[in-house]
Amino acid sequence: xxxxxxxxxxxxxxxxxxxxxxxxxxxxxxxxxxxxxxxxxxxxxxxxxxxxxxxxxxxxxxxxxxxxxxxxxxxxxxxxxxxxxxxxxxxxxxxxxxxxxxxxxxxxxxxxxxxxxxxxxxxxxxxxxxxxxxxxxxxxxxxxxxxxxxxxxxxxxxxxxxxxxxxxxxxxxxxxxxxxxxxxxxxxxxxxxxxxxxxxxxxxxxxxxxxxxxxxxxxxxxxxxxxxxxxxxxxxxxxxxxxxxxxxxxxxxxxxxxxxxxxxxxxxxx
Amino acid sequence: xxxxxxxxxxxxxxxxxxxxxxxxxxxxxxxxxxxxxxxxxxxxxxxxxxxxxxxxxxxxxxxxxxxxxxxxxxxxxxxxxxxxxxxxxxxxxxxxxxxxxxxxxxxxxxxxxxxxxxxxxxxxxxxxxxxxxxxxxxxxxxxxxxxxxxxxxxxxxxxxxxxxxxxxxxxxxxxxxxxxxxxxxxxxxxxxxxxxxxxxxxxxxxxxxxxxxxxxxxxxxxxxxxxxxxxxxxxxxxxxxxxxxxxxxxxxxxxxxxxxxxxxxxxxxxxxxxxxxxxxxxxxxxxxxxxxxxxxxxxxxxxxxxxxxxxxxxxxxxxxxxxxxxxxxxxxxxxxxxxxxxxxxxxxxxxxxxxxxxxxxxxxxxxxxxxxxxxxxxxxxxx
Numbered sequence: 001x002x003x004x005x006x007x008x009x010x011x012x013x014x015x016x017x018x019x020x021x022x023x024x025x026x027x028x029x030x031x032x033x034x035x036x037x038x039x040x041x042x043x044x045x046x047x048x049x050x051x052x053x054x055x056x057x058x059x060x061x062x063x064x065x066x067x068x069x070x071x072x073x074x075x076x077x078x079x080x081x082x083x084x085x086x087x088x089x090x091x092x093x094x095x096x097x098x099x100x101x102x103x104x105x106x107x108x109x110x111x112x113x114x115x116x117x118x119x120x121x122x123x124x125x126x127x128x129x130x131x132x133x134x135x136x137x138x139x140x141x142x143x144x145x146x147x148x149x150x151x152x153x154x155x156x157x158x159x160x161x162x163x164x165x166x167x168x169x170x171x172x173x174x175x176x177x178x179x180x181x182x183x184x185x186x187x188x189x190x191x192x193x194x195x196x197x198x199x200x201x202x203x204x205x206x207x208x209x210x211x212x213x214x215x216x217x218x219x220x221x222x223x224x225x226x227x228x229x230x231x232x233x234x235x236x237x238x239x240x241x242x243x244x245x246x247x248x249x250x251x252x253x254x255x256x257x258x259x260x261x262x263x264x265x266x267x268x269x270x
Numbered sequence: 271x272x273x274x275x276x277x278x279x280x281x282x283x284x285x286x287x288x289x290x291x292x293x294x295x296x297x298x299x300x301x302x303x304x305x306x307x308x309x310x311x312x313x314x315x316x317x318x319x320x321x322x323x324x325x326x327x328x329x330x331x332x333x334x335x336x337x338x339x340x341x342x343x344x345x346x347x348x349x350x351x352x353x354x355x356x357x358x359x360x361x362x363x364x365x366x367x368x369x370x371x372x373x374x375x376x377x378x379x380x381x382x383x384x385x386x387x388x389x390x391x392x393x394x395x396x397x398x399x400x401x402x403x404x405x406x407x408x409x410x411x412x413x414x415x416x417x418x419x420x421x422x423x424x425x426x427x428x429x430x431x432x433x434x435x436x437x438x439x440x441x442x443x444x445x446x447x448x449x450x451x452x453x454x455x456x457x458x459x460x461x462x463x464x465x466x467x468x469x470x471x472x473x474x475x476x477x478x479x480x481x482x483x484x485x486x487x488x489x490x491x492x493x494x495x496x497x498x499x500x501x502x503x504x505x506x507x508x509x510x511x512x513x514x515x516x517x518x519x520x521x522x523x524x525x526x527x528x529x530x531x532x533x534x535x536x537x538x539x540x541x542x543x544x545x546x547x548x549x550x551x552x553x554x555x556x557x558x559x560x561x562x563x564x565x566x567x568x569x570x571x572x573x574x575x576x577x578x579x580x581x582x583x584x585x586x587x588x589x590x591x592x593x594x595x596x597x598x599x600x601x602x603x604x605x606x607x608x609x610x611x612x613x614x615x616x617x618x619x620x621x622x623x624x625x626x627x628x629x630x631x632x633x634x635x636x637x638x639x640x641x642x643x644x645x646x647x648x649x650x651x652x653x
Contacts (some may be wrong), residue, residue: 016513046498056496062502062514067495069349070389070514071505075342078334082354083495084331086304090496111335114599120566263487264321 024219026203070104074105134208171197296427316596341369411532550579566641
């Protein structure tokens with residue numbers, strides 16, 4: 001009997017598999033959805049640049065046949081700015097965790113969005129700093145227990161999509177790792193968008209967020225918790241602000257065209 | 271303003287301009303086509319002139335949201351094939367260390383100007399000389415050039431780009447408030463008289479190419495980005511293929527090649543200039559703008575019958591040990607001159623150890639040494 005091989009495996013650096021994600025982590029799903037989106041769009045993955053900073057999500061690009069930058073926390077969009085200005089035709093996709101993008105890289109994030117840098121950002125929001133052992137992140141829900149908030153987090157959390165929208169991103173959407181169809185479609189939309197596109201995928205981290213904040217290391221239970229707290233955008237529109245508190249609102253928030261950033265140019269002005 | 275007018279990249283001719291502008295012209299002559307910087311005094315004239323000149327010759331300028339953005343944009347552009355540069359001043363140089371660590375690790379050629387200043391103010395200083403060597407985390411070898419005039423800010427910037435490209439290493443131009451804001455004569459040669467070195471690209475196919483295999487001088491050949499070479503540029507320890515690998519043997523091999531490409535090629539990198547050294551019995555060693563009063567002081571000493579010479583360090587890092595060693599064997603005393611609490615002096619004393627006496631003329635009070643101050647120091651040593 002011959003072994004069934006995932007047809008998307010041709011896009012991976014096979015010698016680097018198996019990947020290092022924990023059992024039940026959403027990063028493997030996001031990796032899968034991304035390759036599916038690339039395959040369905042017929043993009044040439046080998047001509048792409050993918051960037052990961054530091055963290056679990058940042059490892060996703062290391063497993064793909066792309067030019068890859070990796071290993072500095074939070075500076076993904078700064079790297080991308082230099083590459084994009086010098087080689088505007090090169091497609092760039094950034095894989096960032098919530099800590100990488102919204103904490104240490106927060107300044108680069110809002111400014112790249114403001115400029116409308118023509119890149120795609122896929123942020124896996126697992127609601128904590130996972131690779132370092134489960135510390136509080138700017139996205140951790142208020143009053144959650146983490147390794148650095150043993151009495152509960154005393155900070156309100158960031159809404160990454162609202163932040164992106166306010167900063168000027170021209171494509172913004174949010175889905176969850178347990179919704180393959182919608183997440184894959186959103187990745188395709190983000191990849192096809194000209195300008196700064198941001199897709200947040202709320203992703204389960206059973207190993208840390210699950211164990212400390214939800215008191216379960218069972219991936220299914222963590223996914224169920226995310227699902228229970230998720231509502232689609234049309235449903236959310238009928239709810240009060242109080243009712244929406246603590247919910248993951250899923251859908252497309254922004255999709256518009258604006259001139260993309262190309263650095264200072266001397267001769268394009270008439 | 272006629273924005274369609276194409277500007278010249280190399281402004282051949284004689285000019286009278288501030289050092290910061292000469293720094294920019296040197297970069298443009300060297301082929302710089304990407305610049306990112308964040309406002310900071312006294313380096314602003316570099317960004318401002320770049321913003322105007324660079325796009326006009328086909329390059330890209332970006333004002334980052336901070337120095338971190340600047341240095342990582344520079345690293346990104348460099349890996350995408352650009353000759354990239356950033357400029358800052360002492361406080362801003364702190365922020366660059368993170369990006370420098372990355373550029374050293376993935377061998378991204380780039381040029382960084384640090385216009386040294388005193389804390390928060392634009393007074394003269396050479397206090398960052400050790401940060402230029404040791405500022406970033408991890409093991410690496412730094413290359414740092416110290417111009418002493420507006421002309422040298424131009425000349426050494428070209429040298430810096432050449433060294434960056436040849437060795438795939440960041441190169442720091444150690445500028446100072448003194449020369450950066452001073453106007454002087456600058457002569458820019460004809461374009462065909464310039465010696466410009468560009469990085470070596472691989473001739474191999476993506477299948478055969480190994481992004482971290484030692485080429486000439488231990489430097490790996492470069493591959494273009496986005497063209498199927500699928501290189502991982504990670505700060506993590508990596509093997510010749512680019513696989514992240516924590517095996518101690520892999521780590522050791524990478525570290526030895528990264529540092530060896532500089533430390534084993536010092537003869538190609540290190541440059542000094544000698545003044546009145548032939549019969550000198552006492553030698554001053556100085557770098558950067560301190561070379562100017564040091565040379566005046568040597569001439570004052572000569573006029574008073576003292577056989578004193580000067581070794582000027584063009585390259586501050588790596589330490590020109592061979593040249594300093596030769597002087598240590600010749601003279602009875604070496605005097606280190608610098609504008610800080612005495613930092614590089616320890617390097618000079620290390621090389622001279624046991625062969626001649628060593629002395630220091632140092633100060634950090636926001637002012638360059640006067641020739642008289644140095645002359646008085648010479649007299650004490652001579653006596």
